[in-house]
Amino acid sequence: MIQWSEQHLMMQGAVRRFIQDEIVPHIDEFEHGDTPPYEVLRKMFRSFGIDEIARERFRKQIAAEKRAAAGEPAVTIREPKKEGSEAAADALAMQLIPIIELCHYCPGMVTALGVSVGLTSAAILSKGTTAQKERWALDLMTLDKIGAWAITEPGSGSDPFGAMKSTARRDGDGYVLNGNKTFITNGPYADTIVFICRLDEGNPPAERKVLTFVLDRGMPGFEQSRPVRKMGMHSSPTGDLFLSDVRVGKEHLLGETEAVTSRAGTKDTFSSERTGVSAMALGIVEQCLRTCVEYARTRIAFGRPIGEFQLIQLKLAKMEVARMNLQNLVFRQIELAASGVKPTFAEASAVKLYSAQTAMEVCLEAVQLHGGNGYTAEYRVEQLCRDAKVLQIYGGTDEIQISQIARSLLSN
Numbered sequence: 048m049i050q051w052s053e054q055h056l057m058m059q060g061a062v063r064r065f066i067q068d069e070i071v072p073h074i075d076e077f078e079h080g081d082t083p084p085y086e087v088l089r090k091m092f093r094s095f096g097i098d099e100i101a102r103e104r105f106r107k108q109i110a111a112e113k114r115a116a117a118g119e120p121a122v123t124i125r126e127p128k129k130e131g132s133e134a135a136a137d138a139l140a141m142q143l144i145p146i147i148e149l150c151h152y153c154p155g156m157v158t159a160l161g162v163s164v165g166l167t168s169a170a171i172l173s174k175g176t177t178a179q180k181e182r183w184a185l186d187l188m189t190l191d192k193i194g195a196w197a198i199t200e201p202g203s204g205s206d207p208f209g210a211m212k213s214t215a216r217r218d219g220d221g222y223v224l225n226g227n228k229t230f231i232t233n234g235p236y237a238d239t240i241v242f243i244c245r246l247d248e249g250n251p252p253a254e255r256k257v258l259t260f261v262l263d264r265g266m267p268g269f270e271q272s273r274p275v276r277k278m279g280m281h282s283s284p285t286g287d288l289f290l291s292d293v294r295v296g297k298e299h300l301l302g303e304t305e306a307v308t309s310r311a312g313t314k315d316t317f318s319s320e321r322t323g324v325s326a327m328a329l330g331i332v333e334q335c336l337r338t339c340v341e342y343a344r345t346r347i348a349f350g351r352p353i354g355e356f357q358l359i360q361l362k363l364a365k366m367e368v369a370r371m372n373l374q375n376l377v378f379r380q381i382e383l384a385a386s387g388v389k390p391t392f393a394e395a396s397a398v399k400l401y402s403a404q405t406a407m408e409v410c411l412e413a414v415q416l417h418g419g420n421g422y423t424a425e426y427r428v429e430q431l432c433r434d435a436k437v438l439q440i441y442g443g444t445d446e447i448q449i450s451q452i453a454r455s456l457l458s459n
């Protein structure tokens with residue numbers, strides 16, 4: 048893939064108009080007024096029929112699962128193959144375009160959306176039983192409900208399993224859950240929470256199985272904090288979760304069996320999260336570049352537009368190179384979807400590392416290019432700069448990506 052198709056550009060134009068009408072006029076409310084992003088994201092889903100597409104896809108998947116469970120032969124549906132086809136590539140492109148466009152203004156909204164749809168519902172869809180998918184996944188896919196995906200704890204982030212303290216203990220037919228989770232995107236507002244913990248059978252912590260449970264807002268013993276104050280991504284609420292003797296039935300255990308390998312599932316989740324960061328970085332860089340070019344043309348210093356100074360030109364040229372590289376990474380992902388090839392974990396880490404660092408470098412230069420104006424909120428490059436920083440932290444820090452890439456190189 049070397050450029051967006053006509054159909055992609057139409058989608059891009061429509062999303063841009065939606066953002067200009069529905070988000071840009073209220074941006075301060077989202078970024079400074081603690082207005083949660085969910086209503087406007089729901090409106091976006093409905094405006095573009097994304098919820099209907101999700102319902103249709105879900106209905107077909109569940110029908111196929113039920114037929115398979117009943118031992119009936121699979122029905123051949125005359126539609127494009129799901130994986131490894133042009134249709135899969137197009138579906139991915141149509142998901143990435145809104146991410147890129149939203150990141151021009153509110154990368155936080157993409158974080159909130161990505162965690163609810165990309166992580167929480169995806170976790171349930173990949174490892175849940177059919178009943179669990181029907182109970183929780185569809186509402187998350189359509190944004191009727193908001194999801195959170197909780198692995199990080201106050202004492203374990205980069206090494207999520209190493210020092211994990213959250214536990215499940217068997218209790219009759221079900222389990223009793225305890226633990227604290229921190230920095231959880233959508234934590235304060237989530238209706239459905241994927242909670243990752245260790246099964247305490249009285250054995251040493253390092254030997255305990257990792258299990259995943261699905262929790263509902265309001266369960267006795269389960270508390271969700273208010274949003275915490277943070278540096279950026281203000282349109283993505285982040286909070287803590289507290290579980291104190293939360294009793295759940297087996298139907299809350301993902302897959303309804305202790306045999307489900309939660310560690311492998313978590314790795315898949317990290318992998319898809321990491322490749323999504325390139326689209327976020329592309330949106331941030333595109334916006335910085337656009338704002339900078341405009342400013343370089345119009346800002347006068349020493350009697351000339353600053354764009355005539357070579358040091359400013361160097362900044363613009365480097366931003367353009369960054370934009371091209373990020374766009375190529377995004378296009379490569381779409382190509383991979385077309386050929387049905389999944390990037391390796393190390394490749395996903397490399398994509399995330401490069402994308403996050405590039406977004407941060409470009410944002411810092413964009414602030415510099417705007418001088419004093421760059422440091423104020425008016426030109427919004429300071430907001431993008433604060434937002435971009437977390438790309439180097441969540442979903443695995445830069446340092447963790449580096450060690451994962453190196454480990455893969457050295458083990459070959």
Ligand SMILES: Cc1cc2nc3c(=O)[nH]c(=O)nc-3n(C[C@H](O)[C@H](O)[C@H](O)COP(=O)(O)OP(=O)(O)OC[C@H]3O[C@@H](n4cnc5c(N)ncnc54)[C@H](O)[C@@H]3O)c2cc1C
Pocket residue numbers: 162196197198199202203204205206229230231232233277280285437440441442443444445446447450
């Ligand atoms: C806005 C935001 C949203 C988030 N959303 C979620 C969410 O929805 N769900 C969730 O579960 N988590 C979430 N997180 C948590 C995030 O994934 C963790 O913060 C991240 O993985 C880093 O963990 P930590 O904060 O504990 O840092 P630490 O692990 O304490 O790391 C501290 C420093 O040490 C470095 N370090 C650690 N180990 C090594 C090593 N082996 N080699 C070299 N350096 C090392 C790190 O790179 C970092 O610089 C979110 C975080 C933020 C800030």
